[in-house]
Amino acid sequence: MTSAAPVTLGLAGTGRIGTSHAETLTHLPGVGGVIVADADAERARATAGKLGVQAVPDLDALFAADLNGLIIATATDSHPALITRAVDRGIPVFCEKPVAADIQGTLAVIDHIKNSTVPVQIGFQRRFDAGYRAARAAITSGDLGWLHTLRATTLDPAPPPAEYIPRSGGLFRDCGVHDFDIIRWVTGREVTEVYATGANRGEQFFADAGDVDTAAIVLRLDDGTLATVSLARYNGAGYDVRLEALGSEGNAVVGLDDRAPLTSVEPDCTPSPFPAYPGFMERFRRAYTDELAAFVSVVNGESDNPCTVTDALEAFYIAEACELSRHDGRAVQITEVRR
Known part of the structure; x- marks a missing residue:
């Protein structure tokens, strides 16, 4: 051949x-x-x-x-x-x-x-990252039992330039959409409901653009599994992207390596000698x-x-529902934004 x-x-x-x-x-x-x-x-x-x-x-x-x-x-x-x-x-x-x-x-x-x-x-x-692929395999094989919780995190070490924010689409569409896509992909399930809230503790330009620099999101999947997503533009410890899949029989954690910017305050824990990833390009270079x-x-x-393109649309629907939820202060069904 x-x-x-x-x-x-x-x-x-x-x-x-x-x-x-x-x-x-x-x-x-x-x-x-x-x-x-x-x-x-x-x-x-x-x-x-x-x-x-x-x-x-x-x-x-x-x-x-x-x-x-x-x-x-x-x-x-x-x-x-x-x-x-x-x-x-x-x-x-x-x-x-x-x-x-x-x-x-x-x-x-x-x-x-x-x-x-x-x-x-x-x-x-992220669909091509070895860790996320391993988590997907663990979930689909049944090794974890049934899932009860997913916890996703995307925390940038520093915000993008101020001029980028008004045309970024906002934190949910620009940043969180990667978490929404990967949750769909690793589980093979669809999101049915979201509740999202946000805050501004950093620069004024986020609020001026109608955006937030920090967000917390709860997702309900179509089989009843719950997922949380944490997003932030200010994480001085370094670029932190993780996914925890917690099941009735076990768990799988993506992004928990020697470069994860996590500081344990337990007295017997030795800090990692390796620097945190400075950004997404370095973290996902192989992907x-x-x-x-x-x-x-x-x-x-x-x-x-x-x-x-349809996969991208589904992740966008979730981001859109998050924006509506933040604005209205209520849980939003994905059907409310689906067209």
Whole structure:
């Protein structure tokens, strides 16, 4: 059996995540060429020069190239147009979350591509992390018995720039959506109800944007399992992302390693000598690589799409319900936001 020919991939957006993806692609088996473009043509040229890949002056030139697949790492408001343009040209897509800035925009993309066989993979990299995969296996195998509680945590060491917050979609859509997706994925269950609350203890720009810098969420799954999600923009100890799956027969904990930014005050506990992860890029570096390797496999028709647009929509529904719950101060059924 012969292996697939190397693919040529286009990459739109050479900011932090786009540049990281481009660098990963240069070392990825099965990738024969990388072509980058950005609204800032000089930034694209600089990235290309540093990595030894090709740059083109704009997105029109990128689409004019002979691409086997497209990776979208641009600003959120450009995602829908780029996804639909690529699908209409028969080009498989990998797009960083979210699909669109809101549910209406996401549904419009789904409607546009619903009759197409061109795959669109959405970037929820935690699905490719070894710890989350092990937790999923432990849950689905029945080794944990029946689940009674999940506890998810995403705590950033420092907030993003003030100018990012008004266009971020808010803490639930920007940050918590990763926890919502991974809870669905590891359990194979759907969320039916949420209760969310938030607080602002940090910079005023969060409140000015109608957002919060800290949140606590309770989710009810369709089998009665309860899940809690803790989110924060200020966690000076370091980047802290964990998931605890607690069952009647055992438990599985993701993210509890030597770099977890946890300080025990028990007298007999020895502190870890290893530094905490400074951010998500370092914590999930291998997962990002495996995610792009999966996309190459999807492009070659060797694997099914591991994270569809519909998956992204379901996580977005949960985030939307959280925002409504915070605003109204009540529990919200997912059916209230589903369209």
